[in-house]
Amino acid sequence: MNPTEQKGINRTGIKASPANSDAMQQRDHMSIGQDGDEEELAAVRTSYIVDAEVVGSMPQPLDAQVLLDKLGERMAFERTGTRLYDALITKCRACDSGLDLDELQEYRDAEARHFLMLADAITALGGDPTAQTPSADMAGVEAMGLVQVMNDPRATVAQSLHALLLAEMGDKAGWETLIALADEQGHLNLIDDFTQALNEEREHLDQVQAWYEQAIGLATGGVVLTPEQQQNISAP
Ligand SMILES: [Fe+2]
Ligand SMILES: [Fe+2]
Numbered sequence: 227m228n229p230t231e232q233k234g235i236n237r238t239g240i241k242a243s244p245a246n247s248d249a250m251q252q253r254d255h256m257s258i259g260q261d262g263d264e265e266e267l268a269a270v271r272t273s274y275i276v277d278a279e280v281v282g283s284m285p286q287p288l289d290a291q292v293l294l295d296k297l298g299e300r301m302a303f304e305r306t307g308t309r310l311y312d313a314l315i316t317k318c319r320a321c322d323s324g325l326d327l328d329e330l331q332e333y334r335d336a337e338a339r340h341f342l343m344l345a346d347a348i349t350a351l352g353g354d355p356t357a358q359t360p361s362a363d364m365a366g367v368e369a370m371g372l373v374q375v376m377n378d379p380r381a382t383v384a385q386s387l388h389a390l391l392l393a394e395m396g397d398k399a400g401w402e403t404l405i406a407l408a409d410e411q412g413h414l415n416l417i418d419d420f421t422q423a424l425n426e427e428r429e430h431l432d433q434v435q436a437w438y439e440q441a442i443g444l445a446t447g448g449v450v451l452t453p454e455q456q457q458n459i460s461a462p
Contacts (some may be wrong), residue, residue: 265431282360287352293407294351298359300400301344305335307371307393313376314386322454323383325437333433336426337397343423347416369393384441394431419422 240247284291311334317324345355375381375389401424410417 227400242423246287250420280360282354282358282363284359285354285357290353290411290413291350293404293411293413294348295361296400296404296407297344297348297351297353298355298357299361299365300404301341301348302358302362302365303353303369303393303396303400304337304341304344306366306373308334308341310376310390310393311337312374314383314390317376317381317383317386319320321383325383329433333430336423340423340426343419347419350415351413368396382441384438385435387438387441391431391434394427394434397427398424 237243282294287294288324311330314329315327315334317323318330319326329403348355372389372393376386381389400422405417408414408420
């Protein structure tokens with residue numbers, strides 16, 4: 227079915243059936259009879275939180291633990307970023323999206339380069355870049371939704387770009403944190419490389435945001451699409 231043929235058949239909203247929704251609301255109101263709150267849920271959560279152990283532990287060396295943990299986190303996220311771009315490039319090849327594939331490939335390669343640079347930085351600090359640090363573990367969990375969207379064959383290029391936009395926001399914030407940490411802890415030799423990575427992330431973020439806005443029909447995007455490409459990129 228052509229995606230445009232599906233427009234207007236979404237019946238998930240309550241207004242799709244006014245008569246039945248009125249009856250349902252009346253019945254629910256009678257059977258529930260009182261407003262709930264989140265206190266019980268919070269109590270259950272709290273009981274788990276107070277008994278919980280932390281996620282993983284840091285490997286050797288014992289100095290620069292916060293920096294090494296955050297380097298591991300960034301490394302995990304940069305690896306995910308590389309895979310997000312790989313998946314988007316495949317999607318754009320499969321449908322004529324109008325996005326610049328060379329530029330996408332350039333950004334993909336930048337993420338892979340950042341990953342390798344972080345491995346070198348961890349090694350230089352005496353760490354093991356193959357160890358999964360606690361924050362790296364959590365970063366993997368955080369990115370799961372983004373990877374899921376990007377690899378969903380039904381996701382439009384616009385929806386994929388929205389996932390990538392969140393990743394690039396995380397990239398920018400992540401490098402800013404790393405630069406501040408390296409500076410505070412006196413690892414000034416890392417700052418030049420990290421600043422270059424941050425500048426590349428800023429470019430990624432600006433361009434991905436422009437592509438995304440173009441894809442949803444805002445006029446501020448950096449690429450000019452044909453009407454057919456616009457249809458391909460934004461059709462739900
Ligand atoms: Fe990156
Ligand atoms: Fe990036």
